[in-house]
């Protein structure tokens with residue numbers, strides 16, 4: 001089995017921040033909008049480097065989406081930043097009408113997503129954002145897995161000139177395990193580990209958990225394929241179909257509600273194309289609570305042990 | 320390329336065009352038998368002024384970089400915009416008869432030209448309250464590039480109940496965007512009742528002033544008064560301006576005037592005929608008679 005090593009830890013939101021600095025230098029049309037959480041979502045470095053291209057709109061996420069649409073209309077490339085819950089949930093109707101229906105190429109960059117945001121508790125744990133964004137026509141949804149992938153996702157999103165992009169990332173420092181030698185293309189999943197018995201399709205922080213789970217399983221002679229599904233919409237159907245046909249059992253894993261996220265996206269597709277036994281590792285239709293990210297992952301059933309359990313369960317259903 | 324408004328009409332023509340727009344609105348709604356009558360009729364004078372005197376645009380080139388930006392935030396007012404866009408040369412007059420029908424570019428609420436809407440529509444509206452933020456974004460972007468284009472956004476007064484409008488108003492005040500002019504259609508009517516019954520807005524002018532805006536109040540059914548107000552708004556530097564234009568819902572049709580119950584319903588065929596008899600025909604002529612007659616006949620059947 002291929003082993004994938006962590007080369008230290010850094011936050012995905014730092015990848016966002018570093019991407020902005022590079023974009024600021026490369027493209028004078030890039031503008032950034034902040035909503036009074038500039039330090040925590042890490043747009044402060046851009047604001048400092050390019051003060052004329054940073055707009056504070058106050059604690060007003062609905063307004064932020066509209067201002068971004070207007071900036072986009074006159075030729076700017078706006079990057080709207082907020083915490084996940086307030087980037088997707090609060091301004092949903094604004095995103096729907098002014099960005100998606102109107103095809104505005106605005107980048108919505110959502111930090112502090114998922115239950116792993118931790119101590120702030122349920123109000124700040126956006127567990128529905130992928131579902132909300134994924135159902136919008138003309139929307140692209142990306143959930144990168146580590147620092148570098150977040151940086152690359154943000155940078156590549158600039159090439160999307162029609163319709164909005166939602167990029168979801170996280171607060172905590174997490175393992176860095178992707179490198180420049182791996183390709184990154186929006187809409188194209190990366191198979192990180194080859195395997196023949198089962199496939200684990202993961203997004204975001206669960207990609208690292210899936211890699212760890214695959215190692216545990218390998219020791220028990222279960223060969224698990226691990227796919228990093230960084231783009232949830234448009235879904236890389238080819239890679240999913242191939243995995244379903246070759247391994248005939250799937251587990252999806254994400255830091256999101258069980259309904260409407262990556263697992264649903266995969267199941268919706270396969271139900272039509274190639275029905276395959278699937279287990280869902282996700283937050284099970286409940287709200288979170290305060291705690292440390294790692295503690296919450298365990299308590300709410302989205303850690304590596306849960307992936308291992310789900311694999312064993314799906315293997316029993318495999319035909 | 321027009322250096323200013325491509326029509327630059329005289330006062331008398333603006334008045335006559337407003338009447339023609341009212342006739343068009345009635346006919347469109349008679350044919351569609353669906354859509355909003357009251358607000359659009361009240362705004363015909365303002366739209367005549369905007370498209371035949373004030374705005375800079377080229378109807379044959381909707382992406383002309385020097386154009387002014389106009390946003391209709393209250394998308395349900397579409398019929399007055401659609402009639403005006405046809406009259407201003409953005410699309411054929413006869414297409415007005417397709418309002419709200421399958422495959423039309425005249426969607427129930429405005430869709431942008433680059434998806435499935437009419438030329439001249441920059442962005443979607445219909446869900447109320449979003450236009451101010453968009454206008455502020457456009458104004459900020461234009462100002463960054465030191466461009467002279469002016470941005471206009473039109474709101475209904477009931478629409479001002481939406482919190483997002485005030486977020487945008489605050490943002491515009493904070494950034495002192497003086498290339499932005501807002502227009503409020505102050506007809507004191509919304510769906511459920513008069514505005515003071517649904518949600519009191521007064522003191523409305525003071526609210527805008529408190530958000531660092533320059534406020535001009537005028538009669539929105541008086542063309543010369545409105546033109547002067549917009550001139551003044553554009554001349555004010557250092558802060559955004561709002562023109563609070565008092566209008567009458569249903570203006571021009573006796574049985575609709577100042578009655579909130581005409582907010583969202585079309586005239587029936589007999590009511591439509593009555594309305595048209597009150598709005599004298601103009602030199603501009605109605606849009607293709609036989610087509611709409613035929614369709615009205617279908618509706619009546």
Ligand SMILES: Cc1ncc(C[n+]2csc(CCOP(=O)(O)OP(=O)(O)O)c2C)c(N)n1
Pocket residue numbers: 357358359393395396445446447448474475476477478479504506508509510568582
């Ligand atoms: C977000 C949203 N909520 C509700 C509606 C339904 N709605 C359409 S028009 C309207 C009233 C608007 O009143 P006003 O702006 O005064 O327009 P007028 O009655 O003068 O035409 C409402 C509530 C809507 N279109 N969007």
